[in-house]
Amino acid sequence: MTADHAAHFLLYGRAWCHLCEDMRAELEPIAQRFGVAIEWIDIDDDPLLEARYNERVPVLMLDGAELCEHRLDANAVLAALASRRS
Template sequence: MSETTRLTLVSRHYCHLCQEMELALSALLADFPFDLEVLDIDADPLLEASYDELVPVLLHDGKELCHYFLDVAKVRDYLSEIR
């Protein structure tokens, strides 16, 4: 995995699950350095059409890694694979 690995979190400002996933992702940074891009679903009609009821959604290069809650084991395995 290069230093430029970017994960995308599709989120809402008022969503407590979104805030919890963003916080949980910070715990993975020690083992797997990545950039986290947080996108506001309500500011993008295309994102809202795709993920409206699923937020928070964690993506890498358009691939959905998990939604609602951070699947730590799955994301760790995925980040290990792309190293």
């Protein structure tokens, strides 16, 4: 990993989505522990994203790979972070 390619999560969701709020709240301590930023993207602001993700939100991505949708899969997140370090 190079300095110009710092890890960050992309969290696709909706402002009114309780599952999105839940995933974000569960992800925040993991992101803080590993020093990884979370970029929140409201799909309702972009018709293309809304069409792509619609009822799948929340969807969590890291480095272009989808880690989980609807509920946080902590094991998948930790495995993805571990693979970045090797």
